[in-house]
Amino acid sequence: MNSFRTIDDVDVAGRRVLVRVDLNVPVRDGEVTDLTRIERIAPTIRELSDLGGQVIMLAHFGRPKGERKSDLSLKPVAGAVEKVIGRPVAFVGDCVGDKAEAAADALSNGDILLFENTRFHAGEEKNDPRLAKEMARIGDLYVNDAFSCAHRAHVSTEGLTHHLPSVAGRCMQAELEALEGALADPERPAAALVGGAKVSTKLDVLTNLMSKVDLLIIGGAMANTFLLAKGVEIGTSLAEPDLVATAQKILAEAETRNCRIILPVDAVVADKLEQGADAAIVAVDAVPADRMILDVGPKSIAAVVAELENCRTLMWNGPMGAFEFPPFDKATVAVAQAAARLTKAGTLNSVAGGGDTVAALNHAGVADDFSYVSTAGGAFLEWIEGKSLPGVAALSN
Structure with missing residues (x-):
């Protein structure tokens, strides 16, 4: 038995699922040059979609330090995610507020949406409880599929877990099972x-x-x-x-x-x-x-x-x-x-x-x-x- 909860422990159908993923990928001239991290999270996104969840991806990109910077937008990454997953991926230019909530309201079961860079908000890296509450209001369930970011106590990696039922995605699960198998036992x-x-x-x-x-x-x-x-x-x-x-x-x-x-x-x-x-x-x-x-x-x-x-x-x-x-x-x-x-x-x-x-x-x-x-x-x-x-x-x- 795992020491952590997974997608198997929750009902996804008809629920808005906030999924923390790692999309901090290399980009040159507007094109993603290494798809490895996207390929790692693709199984989780497909599974949540297949289970009838309304999938909303959360991710950071670079170090904008709480400011909106066009060169650190996730918009160019959305196309690469769409190609790897093989399904339409909508994009909205914020992760909280009216735009984000309206985009979430428009989702049907199985739809996939990517929110803008969470680090465009200064409260993200400060794990601001107010930002966590505002972001959590959009979802019904939280899935963390970004082990690579799990050592940081940010809103999108830790703060949300205080407001929503929280489980590991398949990439996170594979990582933890591998590490526990190699070190814990x-x-x-x-x-x-x-x-x-x-x-x-x-x-x-x-x-x-x-x-x-x-x-x-x-x-x-x-x-x-x-x-x-x-x-x-x-x-x-x-x-x-x-x-x-x-x-x-x-x-x-x-x-x-x-x-x-x-x-x-x-x-x-x-x-x-x-x-x-x-x-x-x-x-x-x-x-x-x-x-x-x-x-x-x-x-x-x-x-x-x-x-x-x-x-x-x-x-x-x-x-x-x-x-x-x-x-x-x-x-x-x-x-x-x-x-x-x-x-x-x-x-x-x-x-x-x-x-x-x-x-x-x-x-x-x-x-x-x-x-x-x-x-x-x-x-x-x-x-x-x-x-x-x-x-x-x-x-x-």
Whole structure:
């Protein structure tokens, strides 16, 4: 049983359904250039329409800071939503007030309407209870299908839940089920792979994951700080010397929690970070003083893959190396492909998220082969940090 309510728990027919979606999509010359977020919410919108609901989408676009800005209107996005959903989508230039209410009054069962950018109202980001009450008056039911915005307590993500019956949409449901399956009650052995540039940005992530998984694989430049903490000389590699003591504390705490930490044993080094740079493979304790670590080496890759062969769950956040600059993408690609292979074989539940992570899995050509890949940024990171997300907490049973 889910810890949150879903569309299955409410009667939609004949009701006005306010649906919070993420339409903060890239637009160039009036055209949406990436339909991923629209494709994610399309099943929810179609289902609510099929159930006889009068569907009203709420979304933000950019950062207008409470002002009306023509270049941040959702009107150009409405056409893209219509194409993806395959049904007519009406648009109205406000989300409260006479225009919005008149457009809602004109809806028939199954109709779909997109309201204008919620952030055109200053009260949206302030979670103004007056704006929440005014917006809620338009609907009978609230559906949140925007996990990527759930870490913000805004009117359209949290304020409305105080006035309307509130449930998760299918995209939100899939995200929460994937994350809960990977962290709240994972099938064991469970592993987490955490990469990226800085320990400082992942401290809460590492601390929380230690109590959730059996194995913590650390890659990217952040591994360099942990190597420093173990007394390894890392040449000119990117690291955070002021966090060496913190890294040592994490290593010690992981041991008390019976969480094994895997660090690189060999590395790919070069004298500069650029595509096609002259690179060499060395043991991590033999990094030349004038070179930097830019990827993990083949022995480290083999060790990680061998560990994953024995795991049942994998949570991935962050690349193994500087994958944007071949040849420093080999570890990220190799481990991603191994995780995808194990997922397709049915032995591994693989969940990944974070901007760099999605880009890395796309680079490896395996984003579609993982069990679930989250397109959320800040919300995903806060979830794996163990924080309560206002937009999710409001949907709890």
